[in-house]
Amino acid sequence: MKQLSFLIATAATLATTAALPATAQGRWDYRPGDYRLVGAGVRLLFPELRNSARGQAFVMRNFDYNRDGRVQPREAEAANDAFVAIAGPNRARYAWPAADRVTVIEETRVVPGRGGWDRRAMHDYGFRQTPRGATLTLQEDVLFATDSDRLRPGAIEKLRPLAGYLRDNPGVRVAIDGFTDSRGTAAHNQDLSERRAASVRAAFDQMGVTRARFSVVGHGERDPVATNATAAGMRQNRRVEVTLLGRRASEFARY
Numbered sequence: 001m002k003q004l005s006f007l008i009a010t011a012a013t014l015a016t017t018a019a020l021p022a023t024a025q026g027r028w029d030y031r032p033g034d035y036r037l038v039g040a041g042v043r044l045l046f047p048e049l050r051n052s053a054r055g056q057a058f059v060m061r062n063f064d065y066n067r068d069g070r071v072q073p074r075e076a077e078a079a080n081d082a083f084v085a086i087a088g089p090n091r092a093r094y095a096w097p098a099a100d101r102v103t104v105i106e107e108t109r110v111v112p113g114r115g116g117w118d119r120r121a122m123h124d125y126g127f128r129q130t131p132r133g134a135t136l137t138l139q140e141d142v143l144f145a146t147d148s149d150r151l152r153p154g155a156i157e158k159l160r161p162l163a164g165y166l167r168d169n170p171g172v173r174v175a176i177d178g179f180t181d182s183r184g185t186a187a188h189n190q191d192l193s194e195r196r197a198a199s200v201r202a203a204f205d206q207m208g209v210t211r212a213r214f215s216v217v218g219h220g221e222r223d224p225v226a227t228n229a230t231a232a233g234m235r236q237n238r239r240v241e242v243t244l245l246g247r248r249a250s251e252f253a254r255y
Contacts, residue, residue: 042071
């Protein structure tokens with residue numbers, strides 16, 4: 001069972017938390033900055049985040065997961081959740097801490113030991129070899145509802161074995177690519193593919209995988225793997241591909 005405790009510490013005291021595993025630490029960057037919030041998620045942000053310079057900087061410094069300079073709905077929800085945890089019920093009266101201070105959220109989690117990743121589950125993903133590395137394909141109906149970037153309840157469990165592998169192999173870098181079918185406008189499909197890829201990336205972040213290891217790209221309706229003239233073909237085209245860059249699919253052929 002998770003145990004949460006909250007404390008405010010100066011940057012000089014961060015060394016006291018160094019013994020904590022990376023997956024057990026959440027550090028918020030409070031440095032001010034000049035940001036203009038844009039994107040579909042802006043309207044979802046609490047007014048305290050949306051309408052103040054410190055709030056805007058807090059959102060962009062900590063929750064712009066794919067570094068595109070836009071606030072996506074899932075990023076806004078994560079920022080709101082973090083702000084509630086920090087500010088408590090009196091959000092409107094919250095006093096932002098000095099810029100050289102951070103909040104450390106300590107969280108007890110069960111983290112598999114090195115080499116303890118689930119080999120059977122990694123085998124069952126069905127990795128295939130591609131020029132960039134070992135690639136697995138996750139179909140839309142596994143991860144998302146139709147025309148949505150919100151992960152289904154079971155999607156996290158589907159991704160959990162891969163997150164365990166990545167935690168145990170910190171040198172592996174990852175590409176996440178989103179694709180759609182050709183229904184709707186090209187602009188809509190491009191935006192949806194970007195948001196879906198970013199949602200998968202955010203899920204790995206929640207499971208303790210360092211965000212800097214990922215590249216996140218949406219391809220829209222480009223690069224179909226099947227015809228868009230049939231329902232079955234469109235289903236195949238609605239997908240997210242995760243590639244372990246430079247790895248061989250044969251590494252996961254046995255368990």
